[in-house]
Amino acid sequence: MLSYTLPALMTIFAIVLYLFYVAPVPPTQEIQKVKLKSMTTNSFYAAVVEFSPKGALHNITHNAVEENLREYQKFTEQAKSLGADIIVFPEYGLTTIEPYNKHSLALELSQFVPDPDGLKISPCDLETNELDLRVVHKLSCLAKQNRIYLVANLIQKVIDKSEMLLFNTNVVFDRNGKVIARYRKFHLFGEIALNHTDIPDITTFITDFGVTFGVITCFDLMFRSPTVDLVRKFNVDAVVFPTAWFSELPFLTASQAQAAWAAGMKVSLLASGINNPKDGSTGTGVYQPGAFHTVMLSSSGSKLLVSKVGGSQEQSSVETSCGFKTLSENLTSYSIAALSLAGGQPRSETLCNSGFCCHVHFQLELGVEKSDDVRYSMLVLSDERLHAGQYKSKMQVCAIVACSGPEKHNCADDFSKSTFSKRVTFKYLTIEAKFSNDQVLPNTLSALNCGPLKPAYYYFTRDIGNHYSLKYIGNETGLHTFGLYSHGF
Known part of the structure; x- marks a missing residue:
């Protein structure tokens, strides 16, 4: 049950209206810190996480999600201690990929997400233990307590008239824990338990360090809309990219595809990949035209990269190793x-x-x-x-x-x-x-x-x-x- 102070009650009532309104539509931990060249005149520190989620496939529970949130807290605190302005976590990092083909499980683990165009409020300021709000609440508090922009992927529930819709959604929190952007993945890779919008979302956000970001997810990288449109029509400086990529030879292993896209589009890409090398999922990095830092792991584990984007150009760092599974x-x-x-x-x-x-x-x-x-x-x-x-x-x-x-x-x-x-x-x-x-x-x-x-x-x-x-x-x-x-x- 919820318990609120009287002043908070009216605020919560207001935000709930927005929450329910819908427009149509044991891993090892390592840290690396490098400098990279930016296409913008503003420099900032970017953190991306290669993350091996807790929770066995076929048996993912709320307790496993809570464990993963605790791991997110550790990485966020580490990133902040290294001066990071923004941290990006991977696609399905909280739940593993298991729910994307199981509607009942996806619904059970789904969350309501405040409309970033509605009330400008931090979920961290609300007192709640409701299961379908707790994850968003805790992520908001991570961002607020560490004074950092935070991007996390989760399963979003939306009530559209009498229908319950579920989306693969990236949520962006500012340094105050406010939800300032959300993007619903358009090109679903299977993911039969989830919905997609009728037309692709175009999602951008502007930071206090003067950089405009676009937001996409995993398989969206392969298509012109919305991905190329973000760069060509909306002039973003960088793109945040949660992913659970399945590497494919000869052209689409994860770091290969990420590095190619950033170089060809001439824009920075902050890619955070889920770690499951035995099934072909690994690949994380900060990429810019002319330089990048990327990792691909041949065994299970988690790794935090913190890179300075902007300033003088440094040598690229390639920390990849063979041994991950590949499709053909x-x-x-x-x-x-x-x-x-x-x-x-x-x-x-x-x-x-x-x-x-x-x-x-x-x-x-x-x-x-x-x-x-x-x-x-x-x-x-x-x-x-x-x-x-x-x-x-x-x-x-x-x-x-x-x-x-x-x-x-x-x-x-x-x-x-x-x-x-x-x-x-x-x-x-x-x-x-x-x-x-x-x-x-x-x-x-x-x-x-x-x-x-x-x-x-x-x-x-x-x-x-x-x-x-x-x-x-x-x-x-x-x-x-x-x-x-x-x-x-």
């Missing part, structure tokens, strides 16, 4: 051609798919490898892809990939099946193509650490008429994926 893209629609390695001389090759042509200029140094044991293939695509069985996305891809064999599907095999790349060096490599759109990303992946290449290892340029090129300037072995990747346009 269906490459049937791609055109494929093995690179000719004869003589080890500089070569140029062209491959087209549906009138879209990719040009590769390269020279390999095989080292101790025999040419018959090395198989890099060009992969080219201009077609639609159906994601999650319901979302169509136009794709154009121009890339080279280390493949374990001659068939297309061999180019999406696990890293362990194409180990030759760890001993091969590209003395020269440039990929170029003329795209039909201006949403092109530099997609890179190393077999040495199963993470993206540092930006210092390549040049990514765009010329007149959407002609893009990607030039490798590193001298390390281990190149697994290197290409120009366009999706969701």
Whole structure:
């Protein structure tokens, strides 16, 4: 039951009206601190958490959610002690992913969230023990007590007329614990227990340190709306990105996709990933054009990154390791051609798919490898892809990939099946193509650490008429994926 002081009662009554109103629609803990370059003139400290939630799958309870809230408290306090202005927690970090396909469980763990456009009130100022308000209340208090902007993902319940709707929702609290923004995930990856809005939310918020943020969730990264629209139409400086990504070869492992998006969009990305490597979920970082700090873990654990965004540029930090599970893209629609390695001389090759042509200029140094044991293939695509069985996305891809064999599907095999790349060096490599759109990303992946290449290892340029090129300037072995990747346009 609730207990209130009389002065609080009228305030609570008012906020409840807004809560029920709806517009249509044991892990290890580590800390890292680095400096990164910002695209804005304002600097700030950003904290992101790779989080391994407590609570067994198939048996997630309110008690497990409370345990995870206590872990959130520890990370928030640590982030604040390191000077963080904002902290981002992952998608499904409080509940694990288990509720997204179980409506009864999702409903049980769901929360009411105040309308940020309604009363400007901090839930922390309300006295409540109601299960469907407690999580929001405690998150609000974490933000207020630590004087920090806080972004958390939860399952939001909404009463729309006589219907109960459930959303995968990011909630943003300011330093006073007020709810200043909320975003309901539009592109659901399965998640059959949840609803999505009729049209995508466009969610932004402005901080007291002069930075405008956009808000998206996980699979939304693959589509133009609302993700690219946030950057192109609303001029955000950075995007907060809670995620429970499932890594996919050869183009969409988590840190690979995050780094590519930030570099291609020329905007900062604060990505917080859920940690479950045995099922393919890991990948967290702070990314900016020209520099990033990213982690991917091969074992269960939690990690806090605190990075200064703004000021002088520092070296990128890639703390990734192989061993996480990967899915495999269906490459049937791609055109494929093995690179000719004869003589080890500089070569140029062209491959087209549906009138879209990719040009590769390269020279390999095989080292101790025999040419018959090395198989890099060009992969080219201009077609639609159906994601999650319901979302169509136009794709154009121009890339080279280390493949374990001659068939297309061999180019999406696990890293362990194409180990030759760890001993091969590209003395020269440039990929170029003329795209039909201006949403092109530099997609890179190393077999040495199963993470993206540092930006210092390549040049990514765009010329007149959407002609893009990607030039490798590193001298390390281990190149697994290197290409120009366009999706969701």
